[in-house]
Amino acid sequence: MTFLSKISARTGLAAALLAGSVMTASAFTACQVTDVGGIDDASFNQTAWKGVQDAMAAHDEVEGRFLESQAETDYDSNLNSLIQAGCDVIITVGFLMGDATKSAAESNPDQKFSIVDFAYDPTIPNVLGQVYATDQGAFLAGYLAAGMSETGVLGTFGGINIPPVTAFMDGFVHGVNYYNSEKGTDVQVLGWNPESREGLFTGNFDSLDDGRAFAQNLYDEGADIVMPVAGPVGLGSATLAAEIGTDELKIIGVDADQTQTDPENADVYLTSVLKRMDSTVTQVIEMAMEGSFEGGLIVGTLENEGVGLAGYGAFEDSVPDELRAEIEAVKAGIIDGSIEVGM
Amino acid sequence: MTERDDLKGVNERMRALLARTTHGRDDFEDLVIVPLFAVVVALICGALIMLATAVDLPTIGRSFVALAVGSVGSLSAWSETLTSAIPLVLAGLGLGLGFRAGLFNIGAEGQLLMGGLAAVMAGFALEGLPMVIHLPLTLLIGASVGAAYAAIAGILKATTGAHEVISTIMLNLISFELLNWLLRQPWVQREGRSDPISKSVPDTAALPKLLDFIDPNLRLHAGLFVMLVAVFIVWWLLFRSKLGFAFRASGENPSAANYAGMRAPLIIVLAMATAGALAGLAGANQITGVLGRASPGFSAGIGFDAIAVALLGRSHPVGILFAGILFGGLEAGGRQMQVDAGVSIDLISIIQALIIVFIAAPLLVRAIFPWGFRRPRNGKKGGAA
Known part of the structure; x- marks a missing residue:
């Protein structure tokens, strides 16, 4: 079946009307709906979009399109627009899009969907979920931060209290606790309590001002390393760190290697907890191209390098060799199962 | 001869007098031509902005085609x-x-949130009712709560003189936080979720989809009829009812209305409550027709965009209907624009804002487009806008 006939069979009248304006010579269209925060958020959405770009670079026939969500209420309409545009695979980015993706997938059973950060139970035959064991990566970051802190106080805050965000915060706290139990220290983490599931949340994924204010509050409480888990909100925290100096405040990036995505303030990032959405997104596109796509789940872990730690950036020389070695050991321990992240 | 000239002069003066009392051509210019040109100028400015941000000409062309295709x-x-x-x-x-009643209500966003929130609660709390009762009741509860919430600002103004701009902005902020708090309460929050999201509205309280028999992706719902009925009712209320006359009179000249025996405080509260009821209905309509549940910020700025819609529609129900469809079209077309041409959807917000700038400055529009407007005669009509 040719691509065109597939499209018109799928969406009927509307696609036929649109076909003239939308269709180009490309043989494969990969579309992405970003979450609020924008495609250039230097973190979450941008990393997922990089996956499409990588696929475009690797395969000439792939064409990528995206649609930014400006509010949570846009999800349905954005999905609709892309369904009408005749995409071969639609990738939705973000846990909050779970409901919208599900209903779109159910009313369009022939359209391939993939969602970042959401796992359906039971699985939907035309949706492939991409989830990440980010608590493993954040565990390492917590261990590192505990080893680097001078004040013995660390901070973290999130965007919204949802599992993909709190997974980072859980891992971070557990990593610090592990450091404490190994070294007999008492490094504290402000901003998240894994038991009560409560902590600091900005309530949004787009206010840089909030990022600055929350980091300022944590700094005022003594924190000298802060991990913001809220997409572009963290850029505000990085600006603050750049102003008051990295001796006073360092930032741990999330999702992407933020020394690369936020080059202006590259020297404030101690490291970044990588969530390799780009590699799983590329993988999904390739699966859809080869025809091996089926509904289910891809899980990124430390072991398959779906999550991990970026380099130490500007702190390459100040992280002690001993600590580096310990982190490598902890990483190996998580992979072979001898260290349990959730303890 | 001279008698005739006199008569002619008298006739002319009579005509001028009549022109001042009845709104004819001027109204038409203000209501139709100025908004129309404002939209055109804003679209041209949008193209210039794209040029300035290094978008090439073919892409600009494609984006406007996409805007048209995606909207109509x-x-x-x-x-x-x-x-x-x-x-x-x-x-x-x-x-x-x-606006007609002289109240600059910035609080539609909050009233919309409260109305929608009430509708979602009525939706899941009254589950089991038949649809003929459940759906109208849900919408009615949404409208009533919106009315009550707006009436707070009205009462504050009527009794203490607190300015409605300030109090409605503050009420907006209160409603945002109230929503965030309520969405975390166990009797509102959906089971098994730790993020703030409400339970779903059952089908008996959902506005039925109108076109899903053609294609399940068509989202248009029966709120369309609610909207048309509301346009008619508001038109009737404003221009055919005693209450509407009181609204308009106190808007045009509060002291005159007061001396004519209209009770200003009551009118302020009633006008605010009616405005709130409509905003609440808008929220209830979003919940029961589109979203099916409440989440933080589900109002998505509609209450603020609606200010622009009301201004563009010149506070006239029919004008607002067209302005709303235009803004709806810009939103729908803007998505298509991003998909097809890769032009940022933010451009749509810029175009919307520019439309308002030009609407707010009718003299500027008249200066840019001297044709299409009647020339001021003998300087008498200069500045009539």
Whole structure:
């Protein structure tokens, strides 16, 4: 079946009307709906979009399109627009899009969907979920931060209290606790309590001002390393760190290697907890191209390098060799199962 | 001869007098031509902005084609345009009514949130009722709560003189936080979720989809009829009822209205409450027709966009209907623009803002487009706008 006939069979009248304006010579269209925060958020959405770009670079026939969500209420309409545009695979980015993706997938059973950060139970035959064991990566970051802190106080805050965000915060706290139990220290983490599931949340994924204010509050409480888990909100925290100096405040990036995505303030990032959405997104596109796509789940872990730690950036020389070695050991321990992240 | 000239002079003066009392051509210019040109100028400025941000000409062309196709170019485009227009028109009607009564209500966003929140609660709390009762009741509860919430600002103004701009802005902020708090309460929050999201509205309280027999992706819902009925009711209320006359009179000249025996405080509260009811209905309509549940920020700025819609529609119900459809079309077309041409959807917000700038400056529009407007005669009509 040719691509065109597939499209018109799928969406009927509307696609036929649109076909003239939308269709180009490309043989494969990969579309992405970003979450609020924008495609250039230097973190979450941008990393997922990089996956499409990588696929475009690797395969000439792939064409990528995206649609930014400006509010949570846009999800349905954005999905609709892309369904009408005749995409071969639609990738939705973000846990909050779970409901919208599900209903779109159910009313369009022939359209391939993939969602970042959401796992359906039971699985939907035309949706492939991409989830990440980010608590493993954040565990390492917590261990590192505990080893680097001078004040013995660390901070973290999130965007919204949802599992993909709190997974980072859980891992971070557990990593610090592990450091404490190994070294007999008492490094504290402000901003998240894994038991009560409560902590600091900005309530949004787009206010840089909030990022600055929350980091300022944590700094005022003594924190000298802060991990913001809220997409572009963290850029505000990085600006603050750049102003008051990295001796006073360092930032741990999330999702992407933020020394690369936020080059202006590259020297404030101690490291970044990588969530390799780009590699799983590329993988999904390739699966859809080869025809091996089926509904289910891809899980990124430390072991398959779906999550991990970026380099130490500007702190390459100040992280002690001993600590580096310990982190490598902890990483190996998580992979072979001898260290349990959730303890 | 001279008698005739006199007569002619008298006739002319009579005509001038009549022209001052009846709104004819001037009204038409203000109501139709200025908004129309404002839209055109804003679109041209949008193209210039794209040029300035290094978008090449073919892409600009493609983006405007996509804007047109995505807003009116297919059945699905119309469905999306109208779906976006419905809450804008409903909330805009309320705001326009407030403007007519001299109340600058900035609180539609909060009233919309409260109305929607009430509707979602009524939706899941009254589960089991038959649809003929459940759906109207849900919408009614949404409208009533919106009215009550707006009436707070009205009462504050009527009794203490607190300015409605300030109090409605503050009420907006309160409603945002109230929503965030309520969405975390166990009797509102959906089971098994730790993020703030409400339970779903059952089907008996959902506005039925109108076109899903053609294609399940068409989202247009029965709120369309709610909107049209509301346009008619507001028109009747404003221009055919005693209450509407009182609204308009106190808006045009509060002291005159007062001396004519209209009770200003009561009118302020009633006007605010009516405006709030319409905004609340817009929220209830979003919940029961589109979203099916409440989440933080589900109002998505509709209450603020509706201010623009009311201004563009010149606070006239029919004008607001068209302005709302235009804004709905811009939103739907803007998505298509991003998909097809890769031009940022933010450009749509810029175009919307520019439209308002030009609407707010009718003299500027008249200066840019001297044709299309009647020339001021003998300098008498200069500045009539």
